[in-house]
Amino acid sequence: MPPIFVVLLVICVWISFLNPRFATVPGIMSFLMRAAPAAILAAGQLFVIVSGGFDLSVGSLITLVVLGSSMLIGGDPANTPWVIAVMFLIGIAVGVFNGAVTSWLKVPSFITTLGMLVTLKGFALLWTGGAPRGALPNNFRVFGRNRLSGVPLLDEVPYAVIILLVVAVVATYLLHRTGWGKQLIALGDNPRAARLSGVPTAKVRILAFVASATSAVIAGILLGGFSGVSTNVGDGQELGAISAAVLGGAKLLGGRGTMPGAIAGALTLQALFTLLNLLGWPKPLRDGLQGVIIIGAVAYTAWRERRS
C-alpha cells in the first residue's frame, strides 16, 4: 500500500481521539464534503502532472467561476442551468488555450498557466469591479452545501461527496484504463519517445489541461455553494492540488502518478489541517505549513528514487 494511505489513516485515528464525533458516519460525511473540492482539483491536476506539466491557473479559474456565476445569474434562479453550462465552456476554453500554447508555442506550462492565473483573476475582478457582488441562488449552492437524505445505512450523503465519488471513478478510469491515460503518462515519462511512437502529443496534452480546467469548474461550483461569493475563494488552490498529487506519489515533471494516490493526498491535507485546527494551531501557521509539505514531499520522492 502506498505510504500516503497509512499517513491518512494515522491522522484520522488521531483526530478521532481528539474529537470522537469525527469517526461517525455524519462526521466522515462532513469531512469528505469539505475535502471534495480539493480532491476533485487534485484529480484534475494529476492529469497535467503525469504529462510533465503544471496547471497553476486552476485557483483563478475557481474564483472566476464563483464570481462569474453570481454576476450572470443576477439573482434569478432560472438562469442557473445555462450559467453552469457556460462555466464549463469557459473551463474547456481555458484548458484548450493552456494546452495549445504549451504544445505549439513551446511555452513551458509553468509559465503558460502562471500567466493564465494572473489573467483570469484580473478578468474576474474587473468583471465584478473588484468586490464580491450579488449572491448565488439556492439552486446553485445546493451542490456544495446540501445533502441527499434517505440513503440506506448512511442516512444523509452530501451532494459534494457523490460528485467526488463520480469524479474519482471517471478520473481513475480515464488515467489508468484508457489509451489516452497511458499515452499521457508515457508522454510525461519521455516526450521524444512518445512522439516517435506516433503519440499525438499535442492532442493528448491539450486534453489533460481540459481535464484539469474542468475539475476546477466543478470545484468552483462546490466552493461557491459551500462558502458563497468571495474574491479569494480560489487563492492557493493550485498549490494544494499539486501538493496533493505529489503526496499521493506523483512524480513532478511527469511519468508517474496514480489517481487514488492523488485523491488520498488531498484528503490527507484536509485531515492534517483539521487535526492542526484541533490542536490549536493558528490559521496562518497552518497555511504556511503547506509550503513546507510540498517541499518535503518532493524531497522525499527524490530521495526514494535515488535510493532504489
Place this chain on the structure above:
Amino acid sequence: MKANGSSAERGRRDGPPILEMQGITKRFPGVVALDGVSFDVRPGEVHALVGENGAGKSTLMKILGGVYAPDEGTLLLDGRPISFSHPWEAQQQGISIIYQEFNLLPYRTVAENIFLGREPIRRGLVDYARLRRDSAQLLARLGVDQWIEPDMLVKDLPVARQQLVEIAKALSFSSKVLVMDEPTAALTDREVELLMGLVRQLRDEGLAIVYISHRFKEVFEVADRITVLKDGRKVGTVDAADVTPDDLIRMMIGRPLDAYYPEYARPEDIGPPLLEIKGGGNDVLDDINLTVRAGEIVGVAGLQGSGRTELLRAIFGIQPFTRGTVRLRGQEVRIRSPLDAVRLRIGFLTENRKEEGLALLQPVRDNILLVHRALRPLLAKANGAPSVAELAGQVDLRAAGLDQEVQYLSGGNQQKVVLAKWLAVDADVLLFSDPTRGIDVNAKASIHRLIRSLAQSGKAILMASSELPEIIGMSDRIVVMWDGRIHGELPAGATEAEIMALATGQREGRRST
C-alpha cells in the same frame, strides 16, 4: 591498419604497478556486482578491460574513481593503501576517469572546462590570462592545439574534440592513472585513429592507462595487457600479443565467433518492393534513390555525417524529405511527421533507446502497447487486442514480468521491447539505426537473429550501422552514403575495404537503380 604490433612498439610491462586493486567485492541489493576481482596497471602501459555489459567493468571503475566504496578488498596507489570518500579525492590522488557521458559544460569555454572549480585566482578574481595560457599549454602538449583553442565554446566542438578536452582536463590534474570508458563510441574511424595515437603518446610519457572498450580492433591496437571480466568475476589477464580476438570472445562468452551472424536471404525469400524512394532530398540529403523489398535487409553504411542516420530520419518523418517521391507498398505517400510514418506502419528503432525508444519508468506492457494505443481512438480501452505476452515471446524477451519497469532491463532486452512495440502494430517496413550499439556480445547475436527472422517473415528492413562487421554480417545489399548521397551499392558479403572506399568518397560506386 596495423596488426598486433611487435612488443617493441608496445608499452613497458615490467616494473611494479602504480595502481593495484586487490580482491574487490561489491554487492548491490540482490546482486554481487564484483566478486573478488584483482586488477593492476603499471606506469607506461595500456591495460584494456573487456567484458559484456553487466560484467562489472563500470562498477570496478566507479570504485576506482571514488564513486562507490568497495565492500571488501583494498586499493593500493604506489604501494600505499588508499580510500576515497568522494570522487574529488580520487582525482586529487592522480586517478582521472573519462566517462562515456562527458562531464563538460556546453556553454563554457574549453579553458573554463579544463580548470572548472580550480580556476587560477588573482586578487580574488579569476585570472583569465593564466587560465588561457595554462589551457593552451595542455592542448599543445596533447598536440591538438591546431584544432582546439582555449576560448572555444565546448558546444561548438564536435564530439571527438570534446573528448580531447576531457583528456586535457584529466591531464591537468597531473594524473598518474587515466581511465577511459568506451572513448570511441561516438567517433568516426579517422578520429579513432587520432585518439589511438594520443593514447600511445600518453603511455610513452609514463601514464598508466586503463582502456575499456567493446571494440576489439582498438583493444588489440593499443593494449599491452587485457583483463576479461564476466559476471562480476575476473576470467583472466593476458598479454595482448598472446591472444586473438576469437580467444577473447571465447573468454567473454564461452562461444566461438562463427555463431555470430545468421544466414543471408535466399533469392526466393525476397518479395515485392515495399519502400521505394525516388529523388529524395532535404537540407542534408540529396538525390536519394532506394528500394527495399519484402524479405531483405538493406544495410546503410557511411561515416558519421554522411547522412546515414539522416536518411532513416527523413523516411520516418523526423526531418522529412522536401523533394522526391516515396512509395510504400506501391502507393505514393507523404510522410511529414513520425505520426504519419507510424500510421503507415513504418517502425523505427535507434541506438538511443533510452532517449528515443522507451518510457523508462513504465512497465514492459505499456511500452509494448504504446504505438498500438497511439493508433487507436484516445478513449479506447487501454488493454486488449494484441497479446503482450505473445509479443514478448516473439522477441524472446527476458524480463521478470510484463509489469517490470523497462529501466531495470538490460540493454538487449530494452531493445527487444522497442522491437515488440512495432510488431504490435504489424509494422512491415522497419528502420534500424545502430540497433546493437552498447549491447553485449550475447544479446547482440540474439538481436541479429531476431532481425533476420523478421526479414524472413516478409518485412522490409533498412539498417544503418556504424559498425562495419554488423553491416557486412547482416545485409543482403549494402548502400554506402557519402556527403548526403547514396554513393554506391554493394552486394551481400562485400569487404570492409570496398565499403570504406565508397564511404570516404575515394571510389565511384555502382549506382543503385
